[in-house]
């Protein structure tokens with residue numbers, strides 16, 4: 594996509610600014626695709642099935658072309674706003690970024706969220722016969738497939754968003770008197786939504802697997818503790834209204 598097309602899309606009033614910052618990236622299930630610039634660009638850019646295949650060279654060519662054009666656009670905008678992008682690469686900035694990376698990696702919340710992702714992976718690895726279980730569950734009217742899909746979708750997403758929230762929190766401490774809603778609360782909010790949905794999905798699985806619940810109960814309890822810790826660290830997160838989603842759900 595060339596720069597002019599990107600600019601034109603960027604100026605289209607149909608799109609809700611920043612809607613994709615606090616969503617769960619599950620576009621297949623999103624009710625707001627028509628209001629999302631990110632979705633629109635993906636649809637245009639990756640309309641050819643080969644460009645959607647991560648193993649195909651066309652995918653990587655397309656991705657690098659999009660990055661290149663976006664970067665050029667960013668450079669143009671930075672120039673208009675009088676921002677020197679080159680100065681952002683200074684030694685102090687790089688050191689600062691590295692220090693923040695380390696602080697985020699070592700933060701208790703981030704380590705707990707990572708542990709959750711790993712526990713989920715182990716749990717599923719130990720249940721190679723789950724495929725047969727889902728078929729049996731479907732016959733009994735239990736939608737195990739749906740519950741598994743939800744858990745798998747959010748398995749790594751939770752950690753990514755918790756890390757972004759922690760990082761945002763560190764950066765916001767350095768900026769006093771910022772009147773904008775905080776990015777850390779928005780990231781924590783979508784992490785909490787993902788945790789809520791995952792706990793709901795685990796409850797479905799637990800209901801079905803009555804004979805092997807020990808490991809599962811540990812995972813649910815761990816996730817619930819993580820939820821409480823995120824709420825405590827980001828007390829305003831639950832009331833953060835996500836762009837776009839707040840219009841279709843008051844708790845959005």
Ligand code: SF4
Pocket residue numbers: 612613616617618619620621623624625626629630631632
């Ligand atoms: S807002 Fe919806 S359509 Fe846009 S990236 Fe997020 S999930 Fe996908």
